[in-house]
Amino acid sequence: MDTLFFGLDAVTLARIQFGFTVAFHFIFPAFTIGLASFLAVLNGWYLWSKDEAYLNLFNYWVKIFAITFAMGVVSGIVMSYQFGTNWSVFSDKTGPVLGPLMAYEVLTAFFLEAGFLGIMLFGRNKVGPGLHMTATAMVAVGTAISATWILSVNSWMHTPAGYAINDVGQFVPENWLEVIFNPSFPYRLAHTLTAAYLTTAFIVGGVGAWHLLSGRGHHRGVRKMFSMAMWMAALVAPLQVVIGHEHGLNTYEYQPTKVLAMEGHFESYDNGVPLILFGIPDQEAGEMRYELSIPKIGGPILNKGWNAQMDGLDTVPDAEEPPVAIVFWSFRIMVGLGFAMVGIGLWSLWTRYKGRLYDEVWLHRAALAMGPSGLVAVIAGWITTEVGRQPYTVYGELLTVNSTSPLDASAVGASLIAFIVIYFLVFGAGVGYLIKLMLKTPERAPYEDDIDYGPIRSAGLVPGVQQPAPQGRQSGQPAE
Numbered sequence: 001m002d003t004l005f006f007g008l009d010a011v012t013l014a015r016i017q018f019g020f021t022v023a024f025h026f027i028f029p030a031f032t033i034g035l036a037s038f039l040a041v042l043n044g045w046y047l048w049s050k051d052e053a054y055l056n057l058f059n060y061w062v063k064i065f066a067i068t069f070a071m072g073v074v075s076g077i078v079m080s081y082q083f084g085t086n087w088s089v090f091s092d093k094t095g096p097v098l099g100p101l102m103a104y105e106v107l108t109a110f111f112l113e114a115g116f117l118g119i120m121l122f123g124r125n126k127v128g129p130g131l132h133m134t135a136t137a138m139v140a141v142g143t144a145i146s147a148t149w150i151l152s153v154n155s156w157m158h159t160p161a162g163y164a165i166n167d168v169g170q171f172v173p174e175n176w177l178e179v180i181f182n183p184s185f186p187y188r189l190a191h192t193l194t195a196a197y198l199t200t201a202f203i204v205g206g207v208g209a210w211h212l213l214s215g216r217g218h219h220r221g222v223r224k225m226f227s228m229a230m231w232m233a234a235l236v237a238p239l240q241v242v243i244g245h246e247h248g249l250n251t252y253e254y255q256p257t258k259v260l261a262m263e264g265h266f267e268s269y270d271n272g273v274p275l276i277l278f279g280i281p282d283q284e285a286g287e288m289r290y291e292l293s294i295p296k297i298g299g300p301i302l303n304k305g306w307n308a309q310m311d312g313l314d315t316v317p318d319a320e321e322p323p324v325a326i327v328f329w330s331f332r333i334m335v336g337l338g339f340a341m342v343g344i345g346l347w348s349l350w351t352r353y354k355g356r357l358y359d360e361v362w363l364h365r366a367a368l369a370m371g372p373s374g375l376v377a378v379i380a381g382w383i384t385t386e387v388g389r390q391p392y393t394v395y396g397e398l399l400t401v402n403s404t405s406p407l408d409a410s411a412v413g414a415s416l417i418a419f420i421v422i423y424f425l426v427f428g429a430g431v432g433y434l435i436k437l438m439l440k441t442p443e444r445a446p447y448e449d450d451i452d453y454g455p456i457r458s459a460g461l462v463p464g465v466q467q468p469a470p471q472g473r474q475s476g477q478p479a480e
Contacts, residue, residue, distance in 0.1 A: 006413065013412040014086040014404050017419060019386070021079050023379050024423055028072030030378045033147055033193065034200025035065045036140035038228075039120075043136045047129055053220040060221070060442035061204075064434055066121055069113075071430050078419075086412060090393050090403035096172045097163055097179055101153045109146035113139055144193065151192055155185035158385070158395050159254045171394070183254055187247040188385075194240045195381065197232060198341060199374025205229030205344075206371020207438045209364040221442035223358055226367070230357065234345035241338060245301075252302055255395060257320060258388035260313050261327040263298065264288050268312040272296035273304060278332070281325045286314060322390040326383065333380040337373045344370055 008016075039062055046054035080102075083091045119127060119135035127135075162178025163171045173179050208226030216222050252259040264276045266286045275298040279288040299308035313321055344366060351360040389395055393403045 008409065008413070010407050010409040010412050011401050011404050013409055013416055014082075014407075015400065017086065017412060017416040018079070018082055019383075020416070021075065021082065021419060021423075022382070024427060025072065025075035025079060026378060026382055027375045028068050028075060029143070029147065030196045030199045030375060031203060032065060032069050032072055033143045033196035034198075035061060035068070035204075036136075036143045037197065038200055038204065039065060040133075040136045040140045041228075043133055047133060053224055056221050056442045057225055060440075062121060064437055067430060067434055067437075069117070071427060075423075075427065085415075086405055086407065087393075087403055088405040090398065093169055093398060093403075094157075094171050094394060096170055097156065098153050100173075101149055101156075101180070105146055105149035109142045109149060112145065113142035116142070147193060147196070148189060151189045152180050152182070152185050155188045156182045157393060158182075158188075158389055159184040160394055160397060171397075184247075184250055187243070187250045190243050191240070191247045191381075192378075194236060194243055195374065195378050198236055198240060199378060201229045201232035201236065202341065202344075202367070202370050202374045203372070205233060205367045206369075209367035209371070210439070211441060212358060212364045213361070213368065216441060219441060225442070226364075227352075227357060230345065230348035230352070230367075233341055234349050237338070237341040237345045241342060244335075244338065249303055255389070256311075257313070257316050258322060258327065259302070260316070261322050261324045261388055262331040262384060264291075264324065264328045265298075265310070265312040266314060266324075268314055269308070269310050271309075272307050273298035273302065273310045275301060279328075281328050283321065283324045320391060322388050327388045330380045330383040330387070334377050334384060337377040337380070340370065341373065341377075 039058055042054045042058040042061070045051070046058060116135040116138040119132060120139050123135065124132050156179060159182045160171070161182040162173060162175035164174050166172050204225055208222055208229060211219065211222040212226060248259065248262075264279055264281055265273070266281075266283075266288055272295060274293040274295050276288060276291055276293040279291040279293075282289050296306050299305055299310070302308075302310075304310065313324070344363075347363055347366070348357065351357045351363055357363075391400055392398060393400050
């Protein structure tokens, strides 16, 4: 355990490895949760309006969903193995509480998604439209249920509740409702689901903007996808700001040290709390260098008065402080992108009002640039949340240094290097293919009547019978 690998110990390497794999994994469900709901809306509007533009968009995005969903499943499986390899002590101590919650995610969400995914992807011409719509909706519901269980697990690690510690040091459940609905869970669930919908909206909007800038402004599918994405941005981005604020207040109540790191408050205040906009945190010196702040406005933001008093990080033992610089800057990246999303949404409302939604080139350029912003924001938010919880895995109860497996640093470091190489090769190729699909224009997909009807044989035992071609063309004639 004490052997170093490139100057890093086993605990640090295990944290880097889990952080790396989670960051790769998180971008896929952050996209598929919103995309599944988007597909359900497209399919529902097609069935209601019979407008083929919605069907073409469904067929366009469902391919992207299938690949992204698969990459999310594969990258998620890897993380579960790390609980046994790198974090066996954590797994042993928290298993009685967290193990059942993760099992419920498999038994409800994963089974629901797996059961209906095939019908959604391949069943349009094989089952009735009602069943196909139900399957599409169930996949969307399944992704949300999956997020619910996983976020309950994660939230419990931040605000543990409903448990006791037995004679061997394990966390054991005493009240399952308190475990599941722990104090930070409702806020984290709302904040994360909303972030997923915004992530999808800006990816869809970015793709639509690219097609508009490429001279496809006349294409009805392109116009519809861009319009729907901008509606989502305009309506949900301001809501996300409100939810994020409430989540921050909840965090300040239960994890005040994290909020102090997020806000960069090294010093205590006796007469008003400033809002620090920018600066360079110096944790060793306990000060914010080159600080740019607004006096006293930080108090009301935290539901304190203009002349409020507040303890700073100077009242927290050094061993209990999180890495302030990482938390401080990741928080600002997340918030900055959030307000940029609000700006894009309001800009789109103005151009829509002026009748220039599909003609405003600078809006399209901004939307294209903001395409990956949701992915960056969710990763920045995750870093803020998880690094801000340090030095604990279970906040206030179980230290990170006491959670790892008794492994040598070289073993953890070797597996980390393998993960980095394989992930960039495999998932890099997958993301490259997704981008290739996105650069195509949504077009009419072939229907069952367009399929060339050839000989049908039953296991090769009987001669095939030539099926009659659809009326209006000869068998073997290509579809128009």
